[in-house]
Amino acid sequence: MVSPRMHPPRAVATPRAASTSRTGPGAPYTRVKQHLKDGLAAGQWPSGALMPSEAELVAQFGVSRMTVNRALRELQAEGLVERLQGVGTFAAQLHKVSSTLTIVDLHEEIVGRGHHHESRVHLQRSEPASTELATQLEVAPGSAVFHTLIVHLENGVPLQCEDRYVNPAVAPRYLQADFTRITPTHELFRTTALWRAQYSIEAAQATRQEARLLGVAADTACLILVRRTFTREAPITIARLVHPGSRYSLHGEFQP
Amino acid sequence: MVSPRMHPPRAVATPRAASTSRTGPGAPYTRVKQHLKDGLAAGQWPSGALMPSEAELVAQFGVSRMTVNRALRELQAEGLVERLQGVGTFAAQLHKVSSTLTIVDLHEEIVGRGHHHESRVHLQRSEPASTELATQLEVAPGSAVFHTLIVHLENGVPLQCEDRYVNPAVAPRYLQADFTRITPTHELFRTTALWRAQYSIEAAQATRQEARLLGVAADTACLILVRRTFTREAPITIARLVHPGSRYSLHGEFQP
DNA sequence: TGCATAGGGTTGTCTAGACAAGTAGAGTCA
DNA sequence: TGACTCTACTTGTCTAGACAACCCTATGCA
CATH class of the missing domain: 1.10.10.10 (Winged helix-like DNA-binding domain superfamily/Winged helix DNA-binding domain)
Incomplete structure (x- = not known):
């Protein structure tokens, strides 16, 4: 950071009296x-x-x-x-808009739209890692990993089904969070140092369980984003985020 | 869309003379x-x-x-x-930026996988722009724009349906290319200076036409990527890329 | 009937002036 | 030295007026 400029004298507006504060969110x-x-x-x-x-x-x-x-x-x-x-x-048409592929906290996004956000926690526990999952998270096969399954609602409408596995070595206190009050993304942002993310996006029909959780028909086209994040040393988490396609789209922009 | 409000009379500002236009990108x-x-x-x-x-x-x-x-x-x-x-x-700190939905040439991608790439050109012509399209490409409504509809096959299997409109002012010789031998992306890379891209990704069921072109069932979940690219001055092209979800996913990576 | 136009609405933008609030250097005084 | 105020500077916001561009309807005329 460069230090601010010096202050050479210059003539400026004449002050006068006024009443209310204007800066800030009450503006x-x-x-x-x-x-x-x-x-x-x-x-x-x-x-x-x-x-x-x-x-x-x-x-x-x-x-x-x-x-x-x-x-x-x-x-x-x-x-x-x-x-x-x-x-x-x-x-505007509802919910079309979402933000970049930048990792944003869904809660902030929904609240930013002036809507109400609610999380329904369906699963929050430790379980042994399958072989594939262990590979993804770079832990020993069969060792314990954290697993949460949460449905996020916007104004009462299911918007995202978040199925997430977390590496306990990186976020040991993950399971102690209250995910009805804080999103996993926020919790992990808070406690880990995100360095890199990998994602893959695909379209598929919802599984029966996902369709049930999201309250849509079983053959609904869904947008599925699988995201794996890393600290500089190790994988943090792998998340499968399922959106009913009709209610969501991703937007982004880049400049080479 | 609801019809605009009626126009009850009301007193408005008195007009006066002025010189330059102020609206638009020259503002x-x-x-x-x-x-x-x-x-x-x-x-x-x-x-x-x-x-x-x-x-x-x-x-x-x-x-x-x-x-x-x-x-x-x-x-x-x-x-x-x-x-x-x-x-x-x-x-600001540089490139906090998003993602690398880098624009890759599908041909190179397929060939890179060691597979065979084939393009079927279903449409290649000039046609008048609809109002919305004209807005997107920043051309006069009703003026001619280039339109191509191409299906890309990987080892004989339809992989992508590419519906593309091109701004003739930016790529005047676009229609003269042989799209069975060169992809539109490659052609546009070659002849224009890409500066910026906007994309939107969503999941939806294929339209009847798209399903037919891709050889999939009409209710197949598809990944739809709408991408608009720009030179520094003007929009180049807007493309709707439809992939049968079961056969494709997008991958990316970013580093904050 | 059909076409051109005028009127009055809408958003888009710019200006000049003003006050509010925050920052930091320069002085002042104990 | 150290705590204080003063003052010049910064961004944040609001206002009232104005002109431009555009859209739609109503009206008048051929």
């Missing part, structure tokens, strides 16, 4: 944004519905149009609304 | 943003280096601070800079 544009997010989460505007115009929001919130405009522009960037010049602002 | 905030992006790409500011303050950019570009602020805010959102209130703007 007006944040209020407008949250109001719209809440409305979207509550189904106030179904997908494709026309949302209030900037002028209407200006009147409703008593703020300037630039402020409203910023809120809407950010919602657009987040993929929650679509805007057409000369036409209006529309509620 | 001042875009210029500022691009200038900084270019500088970052050129290594003008190494990771962590202090970048020009808003006031300096205001002076340099002759625009208002709000305009500069917007450019910097968007660069921050893109992860290219970090900003600290009261301190300054710093070049």
